[in-house]
Amino acid sequence: MAKRITICAGIDTGKHRLDVALAGSPERTQVENTPEGHAVLLEWLQHHKVRRVGIEASGGYEQAVVAELRRKRLVVVVFQPAQVRAYAEFLRQRAKNDKIDAALIAACTAAVKKIHPAPDPRLQPFAEHLTMIDQITQDIARLKNRLESCRSERFHKLWREQIALLAKHKRAELKALVVAIRKHRDLAVRLDLIESVAGSGLPTAVAVLVRMPEIGQITREQAAALAGLAPYDDDSGDRTGVRHIEGGRERLRRALYNAALPASFRWNPQLKALYQRLIAAGKGHKPALIACARKLLVIINAVVARGTSWSADPPATARASAT
Template identity: 60%
Template sequence: MIAACATETRVVHAPPDPRLAAFAMHLTVIEQITQDIVCFKTRCETCRDPRLRQIWQDRILQFKAVLKAEFAILVQAIRQHADLARRLDLIESVNGVGLRTAVAILVRMPEIGRVSREHIASLAGLAPFDDDSAERVGARHIRDGRARVRSSLFAAALAASFRWNAKLIALYRRLTAAGKPHKVALVACARKMLIFVNTVVQRGTPWVEQQPA
């Protein structure tokens, strides 16, 4: 039965890259440190005691130093591998994708550049799903997917769709002009950004900025 199923398989994907597992664990620690900094900032904002506020501010500085050092170590470890370094550079070449987001995509989406645009959007939880029933047509919405990489894409798309990427700026303006809410337009920009990244990795050529028509 196994042999019969194997003969019917149209596409055979390579096994997961074992190198990325260790990088993913390190990236999770970095993300946790980032969350800790946010918590300390919240404490500062709500603390009325100057002495305690100074404690939280000191912790923020300490954690920021650790965060910077750990991220540098992670990037250096990735760049020890020529193929991963090349893929990281391709991802970062897309306007609006910073190094932090590029690392998240590289580490948490090993399928990047190897699957279709629809598949990669679905893996990130950025593909729209319908909510139809009989004659009722419900609103489309996103669901499931890899929450950590999706959060990184949201943050990158927010800046890119206002400043860094001409195509995403045009897309955001077109959607909002058509009456789409900000969040819906931002999801579309995050999905399009991931598709851009998937395309440049598939082609093996860096992103080239082109003004939208």
């Protein structure tokens, strides 16, 4: 029996237009990045019997077409810009325009060997809501920095009022987000499991639930890598470099790192022991906290996989799975 060939297409996303190319073919098209344009795109893809579509993340401009393609049951691979750039460097391709980029993404799509399941579509609006809350947090931090260097009492008063107002908005938005999540029973159960881990407060639990839909279904190594908390070797020949973290989901990593500090000093006995052991072994404060953030995620992953709330003294089998 002849092997069925998967026809792949690549889409270069613009705010107003989508450039589309077929892998290994001169076929090209361009459509508007609107619902009407998406309908035309689907007809074109169906005409060419395309089964897999690659698209580069582009500041959210790709989200509507990705949702529509997945709704029509096409396999969609969303690439980060760094992945596409790396593939272009591998091919030694220096020329760049929208049509060339679409063809490059198509070739990149055809080269993908492992296709990950599409994320839960329910989480997309939650992710946008959580990003807005993160941005409020960043605004508060910027205003607090202004306070430190401000000498005017009037300006001090203004910044303090703005900080209080933003903090109020942040609490209200987090509450609204949690209410929306809890309307889905399975997500509510998962959120409670994550929050049961000491040191994983409600904001951290929401971040893990929304930013890592795979939680509880992947290995500890995969979880650490996805969060950008996996230590990578930097060795060559006789040289042994310092292990370092790289890549991953930045907002999730920041949430876990921020949770690791109080958890490692007050809330979680496992993280407290880990932090003290690493410091005693000569590790610095920041590397020790990164290790604690990774451990916190590994524990959360094990708790969700097990389906039972965290315990400060888990059974031996659970301890083995979380280490």
